[in-house]
Amino acid sequence: MTTSENQLFLLNMKTAEMTEISKPGYNYSAAGFNNEETEMYYTTNQGGEFSRLMSFDLDSKTSEVLYKTNWDVMYSNLSENDTYRVIGINEDGATKLVMWKNETQQPMELPDIKDGNIVSAGFSESEDLLRLTVGTSKTPNNIYVYNLKTKELKKLTSTLNPEIDPDDLVSAEVVRYKSFDGLEIPAIYYKPLNATASNKKPALVWVHGGPGGQSRVGYSALIQYLVNHGYAVLAVNNRGSSGYGASFYKMDDRNHGEKDLQDVIYGKKWLASQDYINKDQIGVIGGSYGGYMTMAAMTFAPDEFEVGVNIFGVTNWLRTLRSIPPYWESFKNALYEELGDPNTQDSIRLKKISPLFHAENVKNPIMVLQGANDPRVLQVESDEIVEAVRQNDVPVEYMVFADEGHGFIKKENEIKGYRQIRLFLDKYLKKEQVNLPDTGLKD
Template sequence: MRNLLISSAILLASACASPPQAEAPAELAATPAAPAGFTTYTAQQLYDTISYSVAAGRGRCFAPDGQSLLTSSDETGIFNAYTLSPDGTKTALTQSAENSTYAESYFPADGRVLVEADGGGNELSHLYVREVDGTLKDLTPGEKTRAYFLGWNQSGETFYVATNARDEATDDVYAYSTADYSSRMIYQNDGLEIGAISPDGKLLALVENVSSADANLYLYDLGAAAPEKTLITPHDGNIAYTAYGFTPDSQKLVYGTNEHGEFTEAWTHDVATDEKAALVSADWDVLAVSHSPTGRYRVSTVNADGLWEVTFLDTVTGKPLALSGVPDGEVTQVCFNDDETRVAFGVNTDTSPRNIYTADLATGVATRLTNALSPAIDEANLVTASIVRYPSFDGLEIPAIFYVPKTASAETPVPAIVWVHGGPGGQSQKGYTADIQFLVNNGYAVLAANNRGSSGYGKTFFHMDDKRHGEEDLQDIVWGRTYLESLDYIDGDRIGILGGSYGGFMTAAALAFEPEAFDVGVNIFGVTNWVRTLESIPAWWGSFRVALYDEMGDPATDAERHRAISPLFHASNIVKPMLVVQGANDPRVLQVESDEIVAAVRANGVPVEYVVFPDEGHGFQKKANRITAAEAYLGFLDKYLKGKAASPAPAAAESLN
């Protein structure tokens, strides 16, 4: 389990063998000339989009009438919950102006909905009921409480919530009455991860993270007179397991495991017989498996070389369901209405943010309900990424997602950025990223490198950086520059590095430990003092602390190594300009991390620009702040990489230049 620093979601520890080779776009033919009428867009224009999400997963996204959808959208500049009618009409359900509020689920039989929101990015999310009259009731109050929705039982009379209200470090499970919201604890946790609850409400799947490479799965019988955990995955050695969910009849648990090869497969465990059987496998990681309400349709998601591919299987006919009217892209957030006549999902492409679609399951015809991209943006001016691979210092092939400006040519080579994802253990993937498209549209090539230790390429690749962070994985990033210098449409004298969270650490590490490797660095809430970060991780990380310590090292015994790889303690080596961007409410990478690295580099007489958002956490939720951050990235790069004069700093954030 990794990717802990960049996202609240915890991803399965998938990793990678050497995948099939993909040709790099080494010739100019791979980067077509800019079309006539090519337009360069401002951040305001590119961020004048609407981010949509469907209340899928464990929730009910369709209204009881089976027509309207429950969605989240940031069209006001901050996320709120909406209903989306079959003709695309949106109706706001919440009107928050301060804290992003996300739709979780319709109630089964009426117009009430569940929503969740934290406080300014502090990741202490509470679960609320939005009553039919529009009022909100906090179901999980408490200053340090964190809660999340687990699902409904089959009758719809009960819903389940995980919360750390009793103990900050672990999540207990409560059953709530749909009628009056009364609750009772049904599982007192002793430090495990809540995997899934069965539709009949009788079983819990629990995950024990033994290490970053090893896990156990347990079943807990909620109805037993003396309930206890039963280990269902006895094994020797390092094998990762995770729970995907139960089948609709509650008879089988669907789980993921890399027991049988490099990649994660989906298997089933029969609750009555303990028999296990393979369900879905591929030449890549199987990320998720879910079902329609009766189980007629099975949905499986595979991470195919940085692109999520979804298959809809009709289990009655045994054939995949073909959908028409869906663009090539990443399909996510799939959910069905109760009678299984319609399905809703989101589609994200390289040149457009996620749009929401519904499809008639009888015909397979899909209809788009939203227009996420601003009408001011012509998609022809945006760039479709290529999958490339380049050799690192030891010959290991490093996969990457490569964006090349349409204006690039051998005659007019462009500057470039090596983009480093978060984690540890994250992955850069294809799909729309506004920050990347903004930089590419404004003349920067972006190589989003998936260094060793990234997920998605097999367990061997994934674990290559265990307790070696800032070493070989950093060299993979440095050799990204070597690859870029080999391309005639890239200006090899103007190459920078940019990353967020763990990628921010890699940015600062590159500047500190390879001070001549890059010309500039953009550090977005990056770890610079691993000693402090690993000692101050939030209490609610609970069981994930074990996996993180296994991966990074325990601060009680590995503090010397943590100090050795921390850029703060080697900041005197930094000689290239740096931009630092930070959220003041970040619980994962504290603001003091950024404060100290800025002060240390300024003491070298090196140009440093610093932007702090007082109302953000680990990742920027408010559209105005995302625009401000993007303008800061471009202004800094234009000033120190292209040599242009920077535009005046926007006033939406606290600038500490």
């Protein structure tokens, strides 16, 4: 298994017969059986750039395409009595649902929910009710129930903090820009409500995790918090991101910190071209792999970004790849395939693209957030990059969370971390007079 291929098998529990469905070089994901157990369903990108929904006949052992489009099919499920099918599609960074009656396979009309994106659906046992999970970039997901007979739609939850006015939040939009080689890069953009040519705003390029993740249209508490405080945010889907076809996904293999970094830099150039953005106040921020890209930008392109915020990010690929625990063996093999094996000649390139070994290049302020219990990015990695950058007499804000791993689990830590990020940006990007408080979490 790698990040771009895996295997799918069918096991007969009575006879112990094992049938491989998959072919080498592609991704597969199971999607259940029909009630009669005559067909199995799965998704795969075999035969095209995007994943399609397939049916596998258990008698003839043959597969056929059930549904395909020019985007990835993410999932599919059947209703209790196989009357209906729901298909979830990753369409340009947002989830689109297709629902049909199986006897006709003609798409059915779903309820129109203002400012809402239906991200998933499930049927009641009676097949009369449809549970809808609905999200937007302005509110966390909520649950609705839709009566298929009466067409009545009822909202069951309200997850946005009542102290927050949704009108103060911004709707995300999909934008595209050309990178250094002409490749079109998709991105999710959040523009402050009061940004104008006469009221210019600072901006951030946001880089998702992964490698191979995707920034999608949806609610992000940190992004909305920053935008609400006057920062435009461009969440780039650099080459190597998922959701835009198999070829795009593989474009950064053994090329990390190079062409994908240029995609991030050209995102900054796109921001700088907007007349309401202060082109001298653009930073870079990201978590996990996005944290690596942040430090790569600050190290290998030190004049491009005014600040960098590294959230649980890799800075030493040699250590990170060598320290993957044994219970992540398949994940380790996948990363070795995509990034390189640190125990071979690949180590030369991995050292070249690791910010830690080039920390003397960093000249602008950085912030690093680290979980003390992180099994992926060990704390010593962040300790070392922080110490190395401080040798440059560069301002460094460092937060270590004693009870966190690779990302935030505890809400109180998330709130403290986000507030500190905003204050750091206010001080070093907006150039405001800010005294960063001692949270008790810093080193």
